[in-house]
Amino acid sequence: MTEVKPVSGFLNILKPPGMSSHDVVGYVRRVLHTKKVGHAGTLDPAAAGVLPVAVGTATRLIEYLEITDKTYRAEIKLGIATDSGDDTGKILTSQLDWSDFDMSTLEQVLQKFTGKIRQTPPAHSAIKINGQKACDLLRAGKDVEVPSREVTIYRLELLAHSHDMLLIDCDCSKGTYIRSLCQDIGEALGVPATMAFLLRRRVGDFTAEAALTLEELAEAGEQALLPADKYLSSMQRFDLNPKREKAFCNGLSSTVKNFTAQTESLRVYADGHFIGVGRYDKEREELLPVKVLGR
Template structure:
């Protein structure tokens, strides 16, 4: 295999819809002919947006990037729930939401700003007794996931057209926006699921500076056989 000899890169990638984060890494590994490459924070297949990919010596910085605060924009739908907290699974039949108004939504959203206890989704990559939680969920087994403390630094409602609510969130590492959407629905008493999500910032790195996977080209360096 031919590999490019280089000290390392930090690539800002706009992850496409329906791609896994590993799909992006796999594509870039092949395209750039680099063995040592990884991403700094998973995005769900149904999410889009900023994915930091590190290669070579820069993979040592992955944990640093993962520890940075994140910003997301997205949409949630109230009045229905799903097992995965997003559209990976089928929504339940809708319930009545005619008693919910913008003021109710704003008050609930404000209650989530600050340090909160959050339970990760059962459909997640967290390991339980050596198995991924989503594997257990798909097999019909109920995994017990522990609550974790995360920080919601900003939670802004951008638009409301019920049952849809558009929002912007700034949060600490380890925050599951799917769980946040689900918890908002629970606080409203009508349920909710995440219908769209885009990561717009990681630390000071912004989505507007990211490349599409197809735009990433091998650096102009000499190829050597390995």
């Protein structure tokens, strides 16, 4: 009897507004008839866009997707501030009128938020405080104080604007909260602001242009699965001596001399097949297995 290989790989899903990231995982489980499914980088239910999903053994690689840079398109509503940082929250402050901002003023303000900045994530988020989600603590009626953090905004572009709306594109590092960015931009302009809509256009090598709708996934089934290594391009490739493949897959290190590791994690191949993620120990001159997938 021919052995059936379990389904494994990545999916590039275009999450629609109104579904949680967990809802999408449940949908994928039903379509592919497998329980081993996870996602990288949670999107709020109201948000839309790229949601990388891992299936089978590829779920062990989710952590490497979560650390990649991302691209967002966001609409900022001027004139109101909410407790959640988006337009689904309770209005805390409103301002009915202000003078229109000229292009020069807007560009100067956006420039202030380019590069390394500090921001405070919204309390209505899944960020963990002492092991518990901040949003869960709020729902339990507890006071939540979220510490600020440093993030990097690589690009912040103004696409359109009107009296009470700004449309921006943003390339940013992991851990960036666009809701907080929208609020902070409004504060710098002297007007309350909240995020009215969010579209995630990219997560690392996953792009919105190549993403599948849930309907397209249902039609394609397993054919939609993508090879895991293709989406780990931020890691340097390492071709292991095929004679050491079994040792690597058994969790054993391999002596490798005269090698310069350019990234902390390495994509490891044997005979052209991706077999897992490794790390190079320069002092010991050894390749160490970190995540073993095998063939």
